[in-house]
Amino acid sequence: MKxxxxxxxxxxxxxxxYSLLALLGAFILAxxxxxxxxxxxxxxxxxxxxxxxxGIPHVFAVFLIVAASGILNVASISSAFNKKAYKPLARLSxxxxxxxxxxGLMILVLDLGRPERLVIAMTYYNLKSIFAWNMLLYNGxxxxxxxxxxxxxxxxxxxxxxxxxxxxxxxxxxLTTGTGSIFGFIVARQGYDAAIMxxxxxxxxxxxxxxxxxxxxxxxxxxxxxxxGDAIFxxxxxxxxxxxxxxxxxxxxxxxxxxxxxxxxxxxMFILKDGGIYTQxxxxxxxxxxxxxxxxxxxxxSLAKSRGLVGFGALLVIIGGLIQVYGIIIGGQAFPMTIFPxxxxxxxxxxxxxxxxxxxxxxxxxLGLGGFAVALFLIAFCVxxxxxxxASLADKDVDPHYKAS
Numbered sequence: 001m002k003x004x005x006x007x008x009x010x011x012x013x014x015x016x017x018y019s020l021l022a023l024l025g026a027f028i029l030a031x032x033x034x035x036x037x038x039x040x041x042x043x044x045x046x047x048x049x050x051x052x053x054x055g056i057p058h059v060f061a062v063f064l065i066v067a068a069s070g071i072l073n074v075a076s077i078s079s080a081f082n083k084k085a086y087k088p089l090a091r092l093s094x095x096x097x098x099x100x101x102x103x104g105l106m107i108l109v110l111d112l113g114r115p116e117r118l119v120i121a122m123t124y125y126n127l128k129s130i131f132a133w134n135m136l137l138y139n140g141x142x143x144x145x146x147x148x149x150x151x152x153x154x155x156x157x158x159x160x161x162x163x164x165x166x167x168x169x170x171x172x173x174x175l176t177t178g179t180g181s182i183f184g185f186i187v188a189r190q191g192y193d194a195a196i197m198x199x200x201x202x203x204x205x206x207x208x209x210x211x212x213x214x215x216x217x218x219x220x221x222x223x224x225x226x227x228x229g230d231a232i233f234x235x236x237x238x239x240x241x242x243x244x245x246x247x248x249x250x251x252x253x254x255x256x257x258x259x260x261x262x263x264x265x266x267x268x269m270f271i272l273k274d275g276g277i278y279t280q281x282x283x284x285x286x287x288x289x290x291x292x293x294x295x296x297x298x299x300x301x302s303l304a305k306s307r308g309l310v311g312f313g314a315l316l317v318i319i320g321g322l323i324q325v326y327g328i329i330i331g332g333q334a335f336p337m338t339i340f341p342x343x344x345x346x347x348x349x350x351x352x353x354x355x356x357x358x359x360x361x362x363x364x365x366x367l368g369l370g371g372f373a374v375a376l377f378l379i380a381f382c383v384x385x386x387x388x389x390x391a392s393l394a395d396k397d398v399d400p401h402y403k404a405s
Contacts, residue, residue, distance in 0.1 A: 005088050005390045005397055010224050012384035017223075024377040031370020034363040035110040043113065046364050051356035052333045056326075057111040060368030063208065063325045064104030064375065065138075065179055066201060069172040070209020072097040072145065074236075076172075079148075079165020085235065088390040088398060089217070090165075094149040095388050096216060096379055097172075100209075101141060103375030107368055130181050137175040144168045153387070176205045183328060190267035191332030196257065200250040204321065207243035211317035214240065216379065218311050220389055229395035237310050241298035244317055248291045251324075270335050270355075271327070278331040281323050290320010330358055 010017075038045055048055045074093035078086035109115050125132045148164040151157040180201025183192040214236050221228040255272065258264035271282055297303045297313035304310060334356045383389055390397075 005392065007091065007387035007389060008391045009385060009387050010220075010383050010389065017380075017384075020380060021377065024373045024380065027366075027373035028370050028377065031110075031367045031373065034366040034370070037363050038367070039113070045361065047359045047361045048364075049356065049358070051336075052330065052358040054329050054333060055111075055358065056330075056360040056364045057107050057368045057371075059322065059326045059329050060371050061104045061107035061111065062179065062329065063322055064100050064107070064371050066176060066205040066325070067208040067212055067321075068097045068100035068104060068141075068205075069176040069179075069202075070205030070207065071100060071213050072168060072172050073206055073209060074213055075148070075152075076165060076169040079162050080169040082162070085232070085398060085400070088393060089213075089232070091149065091152055091388045092217065092220070092383075093213060094145050094152070094168075095382055096213060096375075097145055097209075098142065098149075099375040099378035099382075100212070101138065102378060103371035103373075105138060106374050107371040110367060130178060130185055134175075134178045134182065137171070137178050140171055141168075141175050144171050172205075173202060176202045183332070189332050189335075189337060190258075190264050191271070191328070191335055193264075194254060194257065196250065196254050200247075200254060203243065203246045203250055204324070207240065207247045207317060208321040210236065210240045210243060211314040211321070214314045215311060215318075218307065220383065221393065224389070226389070227392050227394035227397075229393055229398060231395045231399035231401075232393050233307065233310075234304075237298055237304065240314065240317065241295055244291055244294050244298070247324075248287070251286070267335050271331060275331065275335075275355075278327060278334065281327055281331075285323035286320050286327060289316050290323060294320075334358060 046055060072093055074086055075090035075097075077083045078090045109118055112118065121132070121135055125135070127133070144164070145168055148161070148168045151161040151164045177198045180198040183189075184194055184197030186192040217228065217236070220226075255268060258268045271278055273279060275282075294313040294316050297309050297316075336354060336356070392398075
């Protein structure tokens with residue numbers, strides 16, 4: 001294995017490259033138009049209501065924020081755990097983490113309804129609120145990962161890379177724990193009230209982030225005709241399989257724990273059996289599409305040999321992840337709250353005990369997709385102007401056990 005693999009920016013002069021930027025730019029403009037439409041006309045043009053106050057934009061935003069933490073895992077393995085095989089992948093991992101977090105926060109800011117009031121959240125902190133803590137965690141993540149990336153790209157700072165990488169690793173664990181705790185601390189919602197939410201979000205981030213990273217890596221090397229060897233690719237594929245299995249494990253523990261607790265039985269029956277679209281999304285979307293099928297692809301030798309199928313499996317993990325976040329956020333709100341637990345109350349005709357309905361509108365969906373477009377645009381633009389991609393990831397360059405045939 002070569003000790004120093006050169007990093008080179010892509011040329012980015014082809015019509016395909018500019019077409020990609022134009023397409024992503026169009027999505028960004030459409031999302032800004034959707035934001036203006038909702039800002040101008042008000043809340044009623046969305047599918048949200050006073051029961052469903054976090055809609056599809058929040059699903060995309062939380063997914064991107066969680067994935068931003070997880071996609072940095074590739075860089076963390078190289079620095080914090082000193083795995084040299086992952087070192088050539090670290091720069092792209094850090095770049096993608098910054099880009100995904102930027103895309104997710106863009107959605108959150110524009111979905112506030114009054115984005116200019118973000119100034120209040122930035123200047124006045126209620127440290128008893130997990131939302132205030134997340135403001136600190138997001139800003140800190142940007143700062144630490146930028147410093148980490150700087151140490152990797154500046155040769156005379158290389159001796160600090162492991163320190164910065166370890167700090168980034170610990171900070172991203174805190175960030176994802178904070179994001180999961182937003183839901184775990186909401187005791188009024190039966191679908192949220194669980195301490196396991198925090199570690200479950202951590203392992204979800206590993207799975208979602210690595211799936212996105214594999215697709216970005218495949219696209220970057222296929223479109224620029226750079227060699228991507230089996231050694232690195234199979235490492236990432238096998239690691240993704242472990243993370244997907246771990247997510248299924250945590251989901252199983254979460255639901256078994258809720259089934260053990262009597263106060264959560266109604267919600268569990270709603271999600272697992274009687275919830276209509278939410279039950280279908282859970283079993284078909286989250287478990288089968290996002291979990292079982294990818295595991296079959298990754299660990300069946302005849303299927304795992306096909307990079308196209310592995311890429312398809314990674315895409316299914318992303319789709320299943322979005323469905324999982326949708327089920328947590330939307331499904332958790334759709335189930336009616338128990339206002340006075342253990343008490344008999346006189347019900348009114350105002351949606352008491354009723355399952356809330358929610359149908360995402362085009363404007364909300366465009367705003368959410370705009371976050372993905374921002375993240376991908378940043379990555380595509382940055383790999384052209386700076387040296388983020390290794391010139392080669394061929395086995396002879398990165399595999400310490402490579403033997404020429």
